[in-house]
Amino acid sequence: MANDKVTSNDVARLAGVSQSAVSRYFTPGTSVSKKTAEKIRAAAEELGYRPNVLARSLITGRSRIIGLVVAYLENYFYPEVVERLSKALQDQGYHVLVFISSIASENVDQITQEILDYQVDGIVLASANMSSELAARCHASGVPIVLFNRLQDDVRLSAVTSDNRAGGRALADLLVSLGHTRCGYIAGFEGASTQRDREQGFCEGLEAAGLTLFARGVGNFRYDEAQAAARRMFAGPDRPDAVFVCNDHMAFAVMDVLRFELGLAIPGDVSVVGFDDVPPARWPAYNLTTIRQNVDDMVAETVATLMQSIKEGEGAARRVILDGTLVQRGSTAQKTPTDETR
Amino acid sequence: MANDKVTSNDVARLAGVSQSAVSRYFTPGTSVSKKTAEKIRAAAEELGYRPNVLARSLITGRSRIIGLVVAYLENYFYPEVVERLSKALQDQGYHVLVFISSIASENVDQITQEILDYQVDGIVLASANMSSELAARCHASGVPIVLFNRLQDDVRLSAVTSDNRAGGRALADLLVSLGHTRCGYIAGFEGASTQRDREQGFCEGLEAAGLTLFARGVGNFRYDEAQAAARRMFAGPDRPDAVFVCNDHMAFAVMDVLRFELGLAIPGDVSVVGFDDVPPARWPAYNLTTIRQNVDDMVAETVATLMQSIKEGEGAARRVILDGTLVQRGSTAQKTPTDETR
DNA sequence: ACCCATTTTGCATACGTATGAAAGGCTGAA
DNA sequence: TTCAGCCTTTCATACGTATGCAAAATGGGT
Incomplete structure (x- = not known):
């Protein structure tokens, strides 16, 4: 070299x-x-x-490298996270070593082993789960882990996430307040806490209004699978009048199917809501009502959590749950006869 | 730790x-x-x-780390590149250390210095330029550099890119063949070779048909700036009948302005073409005619170039220019009277 | 059993750097 | 001028690992 x-x-x-x-x-x-x-x-x-940073790490025990595991960057949410997290850590004199895992997280443990080979000062897991065996290993090595936009029960794992449950609840409340009575839900990946919490909040909101989930599909956080789920959900005569899609990325797919394949009007025939507020949600082509995740604050909390753990060692795991913000746009509207004359 | x-x-x-x-x-x-x-x-x-990989690097002179510099992940093209490049290098036993630079590349040199501190085995520059001083420094350190989707004149810099010029030419030919006579162009960042080559090819294609560029704006690869450029370009009565937008990301912005602010029909009133074929270009909401960059081949060539340089040292810089593919979709159509009755 | 060629092993050292401890230098007060 | 306290410098060593080289071990052939 x-x-x-x-x-x-x-x-x-x-x-x-x-x-x-x-x-x-x-x-x-x-x-x-x-x-x-x-x-x-x-x-x-x-x-x-x-x-030579690497030679230094031998003496200081500090590599100034943070391992970042992401499953996919297809969803606009995560590129933004990678970019901001890298910048924020760069400002603290750290750099991000990227590891790509699969969506179902089945290779995260192997990847985490590889990460540890680089003597990283910390690990951030974005949209991935870690086995408790590996969590123990990292804990024994004194390597702090922060779950980003995920929750796990392991007390050794810090986490920074939005209040997905409250977000789902807020979306249910909104749809109910707009007069919707047949609400469907398209799920993300079943093994993800974000998916579980968003659905839970949504169902609680419906229940509070005396409703139950009208229809359910699974999109696995993929555009094509969300398209297929929408086709199935809207195949028969009994159709939802609103759909909460577990994230914006999939919501775009659902909207595309409803409009361009089924000739339905959004929100005239059916309201659609998502979660994340990624850039295309703000674009006029989608104009999606959604819950905004405060990426800046999430990144700041993640960095703060890492820095504290690195500086002070041990310490109890820290869980930060941030409020999302309901952003109402053109994909939802009042479900009334006057609605249909517009 | x-x-x-x-x-x-x-x-x-x-x-x-x-x-x-x-x-x-x-x-x-x-x-x-x-x-x-x-x-x-x-x-x-x-x-x-x-x-311990880092301790090893002291002896072997190999860190098995590749530095990757990206300016922004906002454009769907680059998240895909990061993901695939990381995976491909992971398969070769290397990992990507991410550095975020600014769009105008003014801090790339500082970042490259930081990268070198990590004794990286190679550097990939995606959408960024490097000063010749730093190129010399890397060369002296035996660190191979590969420009991804960029070209520079420095003989020490390898590069992998699409044939942007031919792509621009193909788009001009298409628009001309479809009967367009007033073709506009919205540029990306003026300091980028991709922007220069795409525009050059486009103008050459127009010229070959006896036309000149009808209108020109600058979008700096940003959604909001492309919106502003579209608003300016279509503000007066003399409007283009087709627009080549330097990349898809900006093309979405232009399409959104034309449709939702100006009430124009695409392609009925104006055809729009982009470059990249990022995922939303395939979505029915945009259905964009564009040049597809073969990301898989570009990544494979980048990895091959890096591996060869790392293995054999010195070697002459390698430039790989891959053909893009014209993908014709619903944002372009024949400009005839029959077109207007549909 | 002996010889020869090959494989295997351990010793000593180096990679580039930070740091504890001892020695030297400097400055201010008596 | 001398002394004490603090700052600065150098020496020696360690961090975790790979590797050249010499010695030991192994296996096959006679």
Whole structure:
């Protein structure tokens, strides 16, 4: 790899000081006289020297690398998370090592093993679950884990998520208040806490209004599977008058099927609501009513959780549940006769 | 960090062999007897030992980390690239360390310095430029660089890109063949080779048909700026009858403005074409005619280029230019009177 | 049993860096 | 001028691992 590697020993030689002085010059909180510092600065600049982060990690036990596991970036929500999380950590002097897992999380344990090989200072799991065996392993290694937009029962796992249940509840309340009486639900991946909590909140909201779920499908967080679920749900004569789709990504698919395959009007014939408020939800083509996840705050809490765990070690796992925001747009409307004359 | 770190010395002690034997057991191509191997395997398993990749890098000069610089993940094209590139490299035993740069690339040099601190085995620059000074630095360090979807004149920089110029040309030819005579163009970021080449090909195609560019705007690869550019382009009475938008991401914005703000029909009043064929281009809401970039082949070529450079050192920079594919969808149609009666 | 060629093993060292401890240098007060 | 306290520097070592080299072990042939 390095044909021309400059080390702290080269700098020390040129500056006429010890390697130890060079190291201290580049280590915050240590003492170097002004005179020595200037000699080192000049030598380092002349030779183009920068400390080797990996060699440092051997001594300090800190790699300044955070492992990030994501299952897919197809859903606009996660690219935004990756981008913001990387930036936020970059600002803290850390960098993100990306690992791609499968949607069903069946290879997360293997991937986490690989992550640990890199002596990461922490791990963020976005849209993935971790076995308790691996959670124990990370805990024993002192590597903090933060679940992003997921919850697990393991007390060793910190988590930052939106209040998915309250979000689902709010969407049910909204649809009921708009006069909807036959509400359907299209689920994400059944093994995900986000899917479970959103559905739970939604059903609770319906129940509070004396309703039950009118129809249910499964989209597995995939555009094509959500399309298929919508086709099935709307195949017969008994159709929902509103659909809560577990996330925006799938909601776009459902909307596309309803409009372009079935010739239905949204919200005239059926209201559609999603969850996330990813960019296309705001685009006029979709104009989707949804729950906005506050990605900035989630990222900030994730970084804060990681930094605290890294700094203080042990510590109890931290769970942060942030409120989402109901954003009402053009995919929902009052279900009244006047609605149909527009 | 590690409270309970298991080293090869621990394994050696338990197995009753030397640390050297443990190391050889975990290093491909070295010799260990079956008897010794079994003792080491059992000890390593009992202790949960895995080699420390970072410590290894000190000896081998190989970190098995690839630095990836991306400017934004807002455009659906790049999340897909990150995902596939990460997977492809993961399969080769490498992992991607992500760095987020700004769109205008003004901080790429600083970021590249940081990347080099991690002793990366290679760097991929997606949608970013690198200064020749830094290119020289990487070259001196023996770190191969591959530009992804970008071209630069520096002979030290390998690149993998689509034939953007031919793609732009093909789109011009298509629009002309469909009878369009007033073709507009909305540019991406002016400092990007993709933007320059796509526009160049488009203008060459128009010129070959005896036409010139009817109108031009700049969208800087941003949804909101593309919206503004569309509003300006269609503000007066002299409007284009077709628009080539430099990438799909911006094309969606232009389509949204034309339809929902100006009440224009696509393709009845104006045809719109993009570049990339990102997932929403295939969605019925957009149904966009575009040039498909073969991401799988681009990723494969990028990985092949990196692996070759890492394995063989020096080597001449490699430039791979792949053909895109014209995908004709519902955003374009024949511009005839019969068109207007539908 | 002996010899030879090959495989296997352990020793010693190095990779690039940070750090504890001891020694040296500097500064201010008596 | 001397002394005490604090700052600065260097030496020696360690971090976890791979590898060159010499010695030991192994297996096959005579």
